Amino acid sequence: MAKSTISIRVDEDLKKETEKTLDSMGLNITTAFTIFAKTLVKEQRFPFEITADPFYGKENQAYLKRAIKDLEDNGGNAHELIND
Template identity: 40%
Template sequence: MAQINVNIRMDSDVKKEAEQLFDSLGMNMTTAFNIFIRQSLRIGGIPFKIMSDDRGFYNKYNQRKLSAAAKRMNEGKYVIHEIEEDAND
C-alpha cells in the first residue's frame, strides 16, 4: 500500500489538547487518526454517536470553539497537521 499525506485544518488549541491526550494513550496524532479511519471503515460509519442537543457535539461550548476556529481559518491563522500512512498498514 502506498504512503500518502493528508492535510487537516484544526484549531491549534484542539490540536494541542489532542496531542496531549493521544500521548497519554501512547500514540501520536497519525496513529489516532488511522484508528479512527479504520474503525469507521470497519463499521461503515462514524464510530461514535453524534448528538444534536446540548449534551452532544452541537452544544454551546463546541459552537463557540467552532466559530472561533472558523474565524481564525478564514483569517489564514490555522494549523495543518500532516498525517502519514504507513505503506505496510
C-alpha cells in the same frame, strides 16, 4: 502499501490538547486517525455517537438572544435557579 497525506485545519489549542491526550495514551495523531479511519471503513459508520449540542439549537439561541435583549433593556432578571 503506498502512503498518502491528509491535511486538516484545527484550532491550535485543540491540536495541542489532542496531542497531549493522545500522548498520555501512547498514541499520536496519525495513529489515532488511522484507527478512526480503519474502524469507519470496517463498520461503515462513525465509531462513536454524534449528537447535536443543544446549546447551538434554534430554541436555545432564540432564548439567549431574548435574555441578552432583556439584560440590555431592563437590567435582566435573575435565573429561576438562583435564590436571592
